[in-house]
Amino acid sequence: MLEKILSSCKLSSVSKIIEHAPIQFNRRLLYTTPVHYKKQAGRYRVTHRGDFPLTYEMANPPHQIAHRKSWNSWNTSNIVGGVRPAETAVEDVFIRKFMSGTWHNLFVSEIIIKRQYNIIRIAGIIQRTVNPRKLYFLIGYTEELLSFWLQCPIKLELQTVAERKDVIYKYI
Amino acid sequence: MLTFSRNLDKILLKNVERQLAACHSTWAEPKKEVKDEFRVLNLKHVKGQTQQRKQPRKTPVLPPRTNQMPVDQDWGSVWPGPRSFHPATVPLPVRQGYVEKDASPGKFGNAELMKIPNFLHLTPPVIKRQCEALKKFCTPWPKALDSDEKCEKHFPIEVTSSDYCHSSPSIREPLARIVNVQFKLAALKLNRRAKDKFLRLVGERYDEESDTVTIVTDRCPLKKQNYDYAMYLVTALYHESWNVEPWEELKTEADMEHYVWDNNASKASIEAVFAKPAEEIPNISVYSEAVSYFMNEGESEYTVSKYGEAVRRVLDLPLLDAQAVSEKNPVRSRMNHHGHAHHHHCEIITTNGHYMMPHYVLQAVLLGAxxxxxxxxxxxxxxxxxxxxxxxxxxxxxxxxxxxxxxxxxxxxxxxxxx
CATH class of the missing domain: 1.20.5 (Single alpha-helices involved in coiled-coils or other helix-helix interfaces)
Structure with missing residues (x-):
């Protein structure tokens, strides 16, 4: 591979030298290009009109976790000596996907997953756009199905707001 | 019937999208009111046919419970167990969050308050109530065991093991199997020989400073098994250290690890000098200690001077000035000496020879040299x-x-x- 590149660059003499030298893949190279700290994750672009709504969670970029905002998953898996970190992470992703699909367009906050002993408590803020009867059904449905899949008790602890505007922190 | 106008206008489309993102769409449940038979496709955005958006359904919502709570309510029944924060149930004006140049966000619609763990279920009166409920399962502390010394005397073995509480569906934790057993060596009834053997068997598990033996067992999968194994080890160690093998009787003075004055030629020779048993010689304990110290610690300025002093005491000779001073403050002279072990001169005082070279002979030799x-x-x-x-x-x-x-x-x- 290296030879091909070198020959294409018409550096045959160099390639001959390198031909006999063992190729070391673990060598360390000096990278002189200036670093471009273009961090984009968890940040929102400012709009011209300044009318893009942000919740408190969205308004604070990830480096503010543990300073201005806290984590959305609470468990002991990732502390030193914690057990089954990978399983916990995958289960959390599954719970989030299930919740956002089942409670479609109802959650106006992030889904907070708190684990205590073998209990999983799912918290969040929903808006009151559906019938309370439907909400009761969804709560039972979610708790039943998730506890069947994850084999542990699930509790849903929801708070309702009248509309999405109630959780908007600022507009950008 | 609801009429939908489709706007080709780009800006308007963008607006709609944004509103969709920002607000909840209510299109999932169309109203069943019939205005016209057919929907009209409005290609050109005619002003007369503006888009009709459905107003969100207004469900009657009760005011928060906190408004009706009496001041003297039983909080333990309102909040009986661990639960995420709920603003309508907690009658506290709490706030959480950071706002530049403004007050922190309030408790309603605040996800940060729901994230952090709370201890609203563990208020002091509730804890007191739970303790009262648990009291009937507890027995009083034995009155005779009123001090730590008595506890140590009657319960010499201390067993330590850990339980782990993870937030996981499994209650198994491999580290919980480890059992740590500690006891004082003095609690075992051992004679000198058995103690020596015991220390050889336990090796580095014995801590000389605190006189404690520590046995850690982790080779079995369960805590119970490891505990049983540790108890077995303690029993086996005790009985094994009392065992005397036939080859142990063959141990001679040359095999000893420490110099014991009573067993050695030094005692015999001083008895020969005084022509009476060692117990009757005045100041003999000082002498025997000095010789043992010299032989065990090796030759150094301190051991030699101590030996010289002991010889003078035994022979009832006047002490040197320096020795008299060292007698007054022995700690200081002890600090001066730092245990330099020079073993090459040890044979001046022979362990099994028939003569002993006292201190002044050593000085004469040095002077001659x-x-x-x-x-x-x-x-x-x-x-x-x-x-x-x-x-x-x-x-x-x-x-x-x-x-x-x-x-x-x-x-x-x-x-x-x-x-």
Whole structure:
């Protein structure tokens, strides 16, 4: 591979030298290009009109976790000596996907997953756009199905707001 | 019937999207009111047919419970167990969050308050109530065990193991199997030989400073098994250290690890000197201690001086000034010596020989060595001087010879000139 590149660059003499030298893949190279700290994750672009709504969670970029905002998953898996970190992470992703699909367009906050002993408590803020009867059904449905899949008790602890505007922190 | 107008206008489309993102769409449940038979496709955005958005359904919502709560309510029944924060249930004006140049966000619609763990279910009266409920399952502390010393005396073994509480569906934790058993060596009834053997068996598990033996067992999968194994180890160690093997009787004085004065020739010789048993000799304990200390610690300034002092005491000789001072403040002299072990002079006091070389003989030997050394140095200097002297003499002789040769040569030259 290296030879091909070198020959294409018409550096045959160099390639001959390198031909006999063992190729070391673990060598360390000096990278002189200036670093471009273009961090984009968890940040929102400012709009011209300044009318893009942000919740408190969205308004604070990830480096503010543990300073201005806290984590959305609470468990002991990732502390030193914690057990089954990978399983916990995958289960959390599954719970989030299930919740956002089942409670479609109802959650106006992030889904907070708190684990205590073998209990999983799912918290969040929903808006009151559906019938309370439907909400009761969804709560039972979610708790039943998730506890069947994850084999542990699930509790849903929801708070309702009248509309999405109630959780908007600022507009950008 | 609800009419939907489709806007081709780009800006309007963007607006709609944004509103969709920002607000909840209510299109999932169309109203069943019938205005026209058919929906009209409004290609050009005619002003008369504006988009009709459905107003969100207004469900009657009760005011928060906190408004109706009496002041003297039983909070333990309102919030019985661990639960995420709920603003309508907690009658506290709490706030959480950071806002630049403004007050923090309030408790309604605040996800940060729901994230953090709360202890609203563990208020002091609730804890008191739970303790009262648990009291009937507890037994009083035995009155006889009123001090730590008594506890240690009656329950010498201390067993430590850990339980782990993870937030996981499994209650298994491999680290919970480890059992740590500690006890004081003094609690075991062992004689000197058995204690020595016990210490050899436990090795580094014995801590000399606290006189504690620590046994950690983790090889079995369960805590119970590890505990049983640890108890088995303690029992086996105890009985094994009392065992005497036939080959142990073959141990001679040369195999001893420590110098024991009672077993050695030093005792026999001092008994021979005083012609009475060692117990009756005055100050013998000082002497035996000094000899043992010297033999066990090795030769150093401190051990030698201590030995000399002991000899003077036993023989009832006057003490040296330095020894009298060291007697007054022994700690300081102890600090001066730092246990330099010089084993090459140990045989001056023989363990199995028939003579003993006291302290003053050692001084005489040292003095003789010093005199010999001084003589040697003086002799060397004289030789050096002589060597220098002969060089000068030889040089002078050579100069004289050269002078004579010159005189002869000049005379010869004169004779040649004359002829």
């Amino acid at each position: 010093a005199v010999i050394f001084a003589v040697l140095v003086v002799g060397f200097l004289i030789i050096l001087d002589r060597a220098k002297f002969t060089n000068v003499v030889r040089a002078r002789g050579q100069a004289q010879e050269a002078e004579e040769l010159l005189v002869q040569a000049l005379a010869r030259f004169g004779q040649l000139n004359d002829t």
